Amino acid sequence: MYKSYSMELAGRTLRIDIGRVAGQANGAALMFYGDTTVLSTATASEKPREGIDFFPLSVEYEEKMYAVGKIPGGFNKREGKASEHSVLTSRVIDRPMRPLFPKDYRNDVTLNNLVMSVDPECNPEVPAMLGSALATCISDIPFDGPCAATQLGLIDGKLVVNPSLAQKDISDLQLTVASTREKVIMIEAGANEVPEDQMIEAIYKAHEVNQEIITFFDTIIAEVGKPKHSYDSYAVPQEIVDALMELIPAQEMEEAVFTDVKQVREANIRAIEERLEEAWADREEWLPFIGDAVYQYQKKTVRKMILKDRKRPDGRAIDEIRPLAAEIDIVPRVHGSGMFTRGQTQICTITTLAPLADAQRIDGLDEMETSKRYMHHYNFPSYSVGETRPSRGPGRREIGHGALAEKALIPVLPSEEEFPYAIRTVSETFESNGSTSQASICGSTLSLMAAGVPIKKPVAGISTGLVTGDADDDYVVLTDIQGLEDFFGDMDFKVAGTHDGITAIQMDIKIHGLTRPIVEEAIRRTKEAREYILNEIMEPCIAKPRESVGIYAPKIIQIQIDPQKIGDVVGQRGKTINQIIDETGVKIDISDEGAVSICGTEQDSMDKAAEMVRIITTDFEAGQIFVGKVVSIKEFGAFLEFAPGKEGMVHISKISKGRINRVEDVLTLGDKVKVVCLGKDRMGRISFSMKDVPMET
Numbered sequence: 001m002y003k004s005y006s007m008e009l010a011g012r013t014l015r016i017d018i019g020r021v022a023g024q025a026n027g028a029a030l031m032f033y034g035d036t037t038v039l040s041t042a043t044a045s046e047k048p049r050e051g052i053d054f055f056p057l058s059v060e061y062e063e064k065m066y067a068v069g070k071i072p073g074g075f076n077k078r079e080g081k082a083s084e085h086s087v088l089t090s091r092v093i094d095r096p097m098r099p100l101f102p103k104d105y106r107n108d109v110t111l112n113n114l115v116m117s118v119d120p121e122c123n124p125e126v127p128a129m130l131g132s133a134l135a136t137c138i139s140d141i142p143f144d145g146p147c148a149a150t151q152l153g154l155i156d157g158k159l160v161v162n163p164s165l166a167q168k169d170i171s172d173l174q175l176t177v178a179s180t181r182e183k184v185i186m187i188e189a190g191a192n193e194v195p196e197d198q199m200i201e202a203i204y205k206a207h208e209v210n211q212e213i214i215t216f217f218d219t220i221i222a223e224v225g226k227p228k229h230s231y232d233s234y235a236v237p238q239e240i241v242d243a244l245m246e247l248i249p250a251q252e253m254e255e256a257v258f259t260d261v262k263q264v265r266e267a268n269i270r271a272i273e274e275r276l277e278e279a280w281a282d283r284e285e286w287l288p289f290i291g292d293a294v295y296q297y298q299k300k301t302v303r304k305m306i307l308k309d310r311k312r313p314d315g316r317a318i319d320e321i322r323p324l325a326a327e328i329d330i331v332p333r334v335h336g337s338g339m340f341t342r343g344q345t346q347i348c349t350i351t352t353l354a355p356l357a358d359a360q361r362i363d364g365l366d367e368m369e370t371s372k373r374y375m376h377h378y379n380f381p382s383y384s385v386g387e388t389r390p391s392r393g394p395g396r397r398e399i400g401h402g403a404l405a406e407k408a409l410i411p412v413l414p415s416e417e418e419f420p421y422a423i424r425t426v427s428e429t430f431e432s433n434g435s436t437s438q439a440s441i442c443g444s445t446l447s448l449m450a451a452g453v454p455i456k457k458p459v460a461g462i463s464t465g466l467v468t469g470d471a472d473d474d475y476v477v478l479t480d481i482q483g484l485e486d487f488f489g490d491m492d493f494k495v496a497g498t499h500d501g502i503t504a505i506q507m508d509i510k511i512h513g514l515t516r517p518i519v520e521e522a523i524r525r526t527k528e529a530r531e532y533i534l535n536e537i538m539e540p541c542i543a544k545p546r547e548s549v550g551i552y553a554p555k556i557i558q559i560q561i562d563p564q565k566i567g568d569v570v571g572q573r574g575k576t577i578n579q580i581i582d583e584t585g586v587k588i589d590i591s592d593e594g595a596v597s598i599c600g601t602e603q604d605s606m607d608k609a610a611e612m613v614r615i616i617t618t619d620f621e622a623g624q625i626f627v628g629k630v631v632s633i634k635e636f637g638a639f640l641e642f643a644p645g646k647e648g649m650v651h652i653s654k655i656s657k658g659r660i661n662r663v664e665d666v667l668t669l670g671d672k673v674k675v676v677c678l679g680k681d682r683m684g685r686i687s688f689s690m691k692d693v694p695m696e697t
Contacts, residue, residue, distance in 0.1 A: 007216045010161035012122055018224050027139025031127035035119035040131025041112045044141045048106035048232055053292050057098055058110045061089040061128055063365050067118045073363050087399045089125050093132050096178035096186035099510050100144045104235040109141060118365050121164040126151055134217055140226040147185060148213035149178040150206040159205050177206035181214055183513020190407035193501030196523050236293045240286055244293050247279055248272055253301045260314030262344055262433050299488040306467045306476055313484050321480040321529055326541035328450040335553040336451020340443035343482060344433035349443035350426050351451040353553045355599040357589045358422040374413055375424045376406035378440055384429040401437040408441045408496035408504035412456045419454055420558045420597045434482035435463040441496045442538060449542045452549035458538055459503055461496035462529040464522045465489040468511060477521045479529050495526035499534060556599045557606055563594035565617040571645050579644035584609040615643035620686055624677040630670060633663050648686030650675060657691045
C-alpha cells in the first residue's frame, strides 16, 4: 500500500509516491515532475565505519539514456562512468544536505537518484534534489531537515521558477538555491553579468518557493516519516578535551596557529600532537582521539580570535586581501599562459586554441547541448599542498572547480562567428592555501587575453568566509579566506564577475543556513574585492586581449557559403574536400549552416584553400578569371581543372590569338594557365578562353 502526494510547482504538477517502490531502502520517494521521473533513495549502514574521522556520505545522480529514448554510443552499449554533468549535479545535492547530518555520525550513507524519464519542460535535477531531501527526511537516518531546492532563470528581465531546458538555453541566469525553513543553505549560479541587487532578489525569490515545498514536505513526513535511529557518537570525550586544554594553554595554541606561513603552522601543530602522544603514552585509549581533539582545539581558538578579537591567523584585517601578483607568457610556445598568485595560492592557466571540430561532444540527457566549444579543466596535484600521493585523474572536487571557472568565463567569450575556435583552458595548481578555484578564474582571464581570445571583459573571482556566534547577528564576514579559515569557518562564498556584474556563484556552508544580512554582506564584499583585483592587479598586467593569436596558435579564416552547396565542397565520398586538404595542408570544418572554417599555420595555404572553396561554390559568369591545370588534351581542345572537382574546356580556337594545328603545340599535361570564363557551352560545360584574358590580369 503506497501513498501519493502532489502539489503545483511553477505551473507543473509535482507528484510523489511513497511506499510504491524500493521498499528495502531506509527511505525512498518516486518523484514525478511533469513527465520527468526520478527515483530517490536514502540508505545507511547498520554500523559505523571504523577508522575514519569524517561523515561518509555518497551522493549519486544516475543518468540513464533510456530516459530520453537513446541507446548509449560507443562499442559498449551501456552507461559507463558518471558524466561530468552527473558529477556536478551530485555535488549540488550533497552540499546543502551534508551540514544537516550529525557531525559525529560515522555510518555510511548513500543518496541515489535514478533518472528514469526526462520531460524537456521539467529539469530532472529539480526532482532529484527534492527527492534526496525527502527520502532522507522520511527515513530513520538522523537528519535535521527538511530542506528544499529551487532553480531560477532570468529571461527578458523577468525571473522564471524552474525553467525548462529551452528556457535555460536563453536565460541570463541559471541559479539553484537550497533552503531550510528559515535560512538559505546553498547557492549555485551562472549568470550573464547579473547585477548584485538583482542576484539577491533572485536568491530570495527561490527561497520563498522553497518554503512552499517545505510546507508540502511537512505533511508527507508527518504521515509516513520513520523515527530516527540511535547511533554511536564519535565525538571527542570531554575528559580528553579537558586534559588537552590543561596541557596546552590557550595562549600556546594561539601562538601555534596564528602565522601567515602554512608550513610553520603545520609544524607547530605536529609538535603539539607529538607532545600529547608522549604525555598520554600510558593512555592508549586516548591516542586515536589526538588528531580530532587538536583539530577541535585549533578550530575553537581561531573562531574565538576572529569573532571576539577581530584577529585573523595571518594578521590581516577582516576585509584585507592577501598579497597579489599577475603574470603572462610564463610558458613558451603554448598559445597563451597566465599565472595568478594570492598569498600561498598560485594558479597557472594554459590556453589552447583549435578548430571547432575539436569541440567536446556531449552524449547526455540534456538534448539542448550536444557539444561544448569552451572547456576549462582544473588540476590539483598533491605537491600543491606539500603532500605525496599518486595521481588518479580528476576527482569530483577537480571537476566541480573546473566547471565553476568555466561557468564564470562563458558570458565574456566571443561568439563562434567572431572567433571560430574551440578553446581549452587548463588551470594547474602550483600552490594551495585556500580559494584556488577563484584564482583559476583570474589566471584563465589572463591566459585567454594573452592568447588573443577577444573576450568582452576581464573576469575576477574572490571568496569570502564566515564565523558565527550564538546569535544570528553575531558574525564576522572575512574577505579572501585562506585554507585555515575555510577549514574552521562556517562558509565558503565564491563569487566571480566583471566590473558590471556577477557571472558565477558557489556557496558552501557548514552550519544550518545564512540570514539575508550575511548573504548581502558577502556579495558586497566580493564586489569590492573583485574591483580591486581587476583594477590594481590584472588590468595593469594585460589591459585587453592581444590583437591576434600567437605565432604557435593555429590560424583560422571563415567564409560563408550557400548551405545547398556544401555537397559540392565535400564531393562524392569526401573526394573534393580531401583534395583541397591534400593540396594545401589545412584543416576544414563546415557547419550545417554553411560556415566554412579553414585552419592552418601558413596564411598563403589558407588563402589558397579559401579561394578553392569560393570557386567551387560560385555560380560561374562570363568574365571571371581563373587559373587552371591542364588535366586532359583532346583534338578539339584541353580540359582544365580550376578547382578540386571542377573542370572546364578551352576550345582549340580559344587557346592562342594565332592559328594552331594541334593543342599539344601550346599545352602539355600539368601546365597551369590563366583563363577567362565564357559561360557554358551548348553541352552545359564551362567554357574558357586563354587568348581573351584581359592584359591587366
